[in-house]
Amino acid sequence: MKVASPLVMLAMLTVSTQILAESAVKADAAKGQQIATQVCAGCHSADGNSVIPTNPILAGQHPEYTTKQLMNFKAQEGKPATRNSPIMGAMVAGLSPDDMKNIGAYYAQQTPKTTGAKDKSAAKLGEKVYRGGNIESNVPACASCHSPNGAGIPPVYPRIAGQHAEYTLAQLRAFRTESRANDANQVMHMIANHMTEKEMQAVSEFISGLR
Ligand code: HEC
Ligand code: HEC
Structure with a gap:
């Protein structure tokens, strides 16, 4: 926490006020399941445990985080989306804010599965980071925000444990180049910017085996 604490405080302040303002309506997981089954299951699997390494596992993610990502994939009031993905941009085009809340609630109730790290020596370096x-190089410990077991700290810090290494690596690269710029106060941008490609690959490998 030594290196990261001012960043943590800033990120928590901005995002939590945003979430407070959005949490007026109660989520309906059954309605979320309908959409997940009809539209999302082909890529993320019915229970959100995607088996395709480029498609993230959504099962067990904190509901507020999933909802926030769905909002961020959508262009708002003439402004471009802060999280750029042609695939997901098309997926969220027809979803209302309530749909996004319901979907978040559905995936949060599913049990995440993990496949485990494939490259043990990379995972060892990754564990250090x-x-x-x-x-x-001024890279803070991931554990300080995403928790020692990768479960994250709701509502701001996502669960990353057991995620496909390919997806995690793609996100770190996207934060670095800011094609993903939806991290409050650029917290993940600053971190990724200080990491080497080797560190990013290693930490992604380690995270895939966390549970
Ligand atoms: C054609 C395949 C495809 C379909 C269908 C699809 N997704 Fe995705 N989804 C992806 C990919 C690829 C990404 C990674 C995007 C990126 O690189 O940022 C993603 C990312 C996400 C994320 C971000 C997860 C995170 O950990 O940040 C969420 C949430 C999500 N999808 C939800 C959904 C929902 C809900 C639906 C249905 C309405 C859906 N997806 C349909 C391919 C798909
Ligand atoms: C100071 C707190 C903090 C630290 C330290 C931190 N993160 Fe993050 N991380 C965040 C926040 C906040 C988000 C959510 C951004 C958003 O709202 O989209 C995030 C998101 C992510 C995501 C995207 C998850 C997804 O499902 O799309 C990945 C991957 C990630 N972090 C990896 C790491 C790694 C690896 C490290 C260590 C090198 C690290 N983080 C250190 C705060 C932190």
């Missing part, structure tokens, strides 16, 4: 960061 995950637990201790890199003091020399």
